[in-house]
Amino acid sequence: MAEVRTAAAGTPGRGYWRLPHVLTVAGSDSGAGAGIQADIKACGAAGVYCSSVITALTAQNTIGVQRVCSIDENMVAEQLRSVLSDMQVDVVKTGMLPSAGVIKVLCQNIKEFPVRAVVVDPVMVSTSGDLLSGPTTLTGLQQELLPLADIVTPNLKEASALLGGISLNTIDDIVLLLNPYMNMELALANMYTWYRNVLVKGGDLPNSLDAIDIFYDGENFHELYGPRRMTRNTHGTGCTLASYIAAELAKGFSMLQAVQEAKTFVDSALLHSQDLMIGKGPQGPFHHLFRQQSIPSQKPRFDAKHLLLYAVTDSAMNRKWGRSISEAVEASIEGGATIVQLREKEAEAGEFVEATMECLDICRTSGVPLLINDRIDIALACDADGVHLGQTDMPAGLARKILGPSKIIGVSCKTAEQAQKAWADGADYIGCGGVFPTTTKQDNLTVGLEGLRTVCLASQLPVVAIGGINSGNVQSVMQLGLANLKGLLLCLGFLTRSV
Ligand SMILES: Cc1ncc(COP(=O)(O)OP(=O)(O)O)c(N)n1
Numbered sequence: 001m002a003e004v005r006t007a008a009a010g011t012p013g014r015g016y017w018r019l020p021h022v023l024t025v026a027g028s029d030s031g032a033g034a035g036i037q038a039d040i041k042a043c044g045a046a047g048v049y050c051s052s053v054i055t056a057l058t059a060q061n062t063i064g065v066q067r068v069c070s071i072d073e074n075m076v077a078e079q080l081r082s083v084l085s086d087m088q089v090d091v092v093k094t095g096m097l098p099s100a101g102v103i104k105v106l107c108q109n110i111k112e113f114p115v116r117a118v119v120v121d122p123v124m125v126s127t128s129g130d131l132l133s134g135p136t137t138l139t140g141l142q143q144e145l146l147p148l149a150d151i152v153t154p155n156l157k158e159a160s161a162l163l164g165g166i167s168l169n170t171i172d173d174i175v176l177l178l179n180p181y182m183n184m185e186l187a188l189a190n191m192y193t194w195y196r197n198v199l200v201k202g203g204d205l206p207n208s209l210d211a212i213d214i215f216y217d218g219e220n221f222h223e224l225y226g227p228r229r230m231t232r233n234t235h236g237t238g239c240t241l242a243s244y245i246a247a248e249l250a251k252g253f254s255m256l257q258a259v260q261e262a263k264t265f266v267d268s269a270l271l272h273s274q275d276l277m278i279g280k281g282p283q284g285p286f287h288h289l290f291r292q293q294s295i296p297s298q299k300p301r302f303d304a305k306h307l308l309l310y311a312v313t314d315s316a317m318n319r320k321w322g323r324s325i326s327e328a329v330e331a332s333i334e335g336g337a338t339i340v341q342l343r344e345k346e347a348e349a350g351e352f353v354e355a356t357m358e359c360l361d362i363c364r365t366s367g368v369p370l371l372i373n374d375r376i377d378i379a380l381a382c383d384a385d386g387v388h389l390g391q392t393d394m395p396a397g398l399a400r401k402i403l404g405p406s407k408i409i410g411v412s413c414k415t416a417e418q419a420q421k422a423w424a425d426g427a428d429y430i431g432c433g434g435v436f437p438t439t440t441k442q443d444n445l446t447v448g449l450e451g452l453r454t455v456c457l458a459s460q461l462p463v464v465a466i467g468g469i470n471s472g473n474v475q476s477v478m479q480l481g482l483a484n485l486k487g488l489l490l491c492l493g494f495l496t497r498s499v
């Protein structure tokens, strides 16, 4: 049903084919969770072509809407004509319509270029609570666009605004308001509003454990139940639901089937995106194209919890204690190390390889990652878990090319610029220090607690604090309260003598 093949004039043996086509008329969301961007992704996920007429630009992220800029109605009209006059649109879906003028030109175009269905998502307020259209648009919606709509998909606030401000708190409130037989007076007052199908999204219903939507098809009520997903990533669910309905209608499904498919799709997308982390704000986007996820597109994430107690080998210390590198590593893991770095400045390659192989055996048994200081060649040859690189070592971007996506790369940083570059180069963590003066590394510039704070704030990468850390000053490091400061580095000599 999703594709239509027709004979191609003049090309024997071949057929042109077309995809069902939804045109979305909506605002752009720079964060791409909602608006035009969500509509295109939702239609793509449904296997439907989606063209777009942009009615407004929003500067928007997971924190909220920072700015809205409406597109001039003549430009909207021009875009509508370009698409509708040429591209065989099956269904028009509308989202943010910022002015009465835009609604007018939209209605003119829908009348001039009829389509199979019109889906109206009456976007008035963003999920973050920001106003996306002015009061004059309400009249335009009610009197001009809704009479052309095959389905309207308001949330509770929008349904209430369309109904003159009546508050909707329970399913019974909604049923009563939608049913013309139960409330003749209101039905008459809202004759423009409840013209055909209405889907009231009950996501905001107070005291509801489920995500219940009420679908009224002009005759019957359908209560559509779905589990309430406990996730911050709900930005764009309204746009997505309406677009998916439009896509299913474009394929030829009935209105009830389209609504049910759309609800199932949104629920699955939320489930797959429960722990997705994009942005720092309270409302994140979800992953529309989760069904394509089997393609290995991501580098496995380094788990920052490994940085908690970071042990580094020190040859002078080993000589003093009369032990081998692997004995020191074994003792450090017994002492609680969660990651180990072999920092062997004096070892020849052969000796370094041998020590690495022995240490890898020990570390793998304990599930502790083993990194190599400076020497990408040794890490690669021995299949160690990664490397730690300084500012004068090979740049992290190049090391990533050599080591591939799955190896851990740490970079030493003393400044905000270095921290930002480490992130851009694809590093997994930052080592920042010396926080305090150290005797382990000669002529090492001390950055202090302030330097550590600067580096942490400049990057989203996890940071391990390094240099001169001991039981007397560890408290002052912890007290900084920096969210991405994930661990402390100690030289093996200290770790094996209980700190
Ligand atoms: C975790 C961690 N952080 C910083 C360093 C220092 O690395 P670098 O600046 O390359 O100095 P050397 O260790 O090579 O002398 C580190 N090794 N580990």
Ligand SMILES: Cc1ncsc1CCOP(=O)(O)O
Residues within 6 Å of the ligand: 312, 433, 434, 437, 438, 439, 440, 441, 444, 466, 467, 468, 469, 489, 490, 491
């Ligand atoms: C590699 C390195 N670079 C700066 S300090 C240090 C080693 C850890 O320092 P400390 O022995 O003072 O904990």
Ligand SMILES: [Mg+2]
Residues within 6 Å of the ligand: 373, 374, 388, 389, 390, 391, 393
């Ligand atoms: Mg180095």
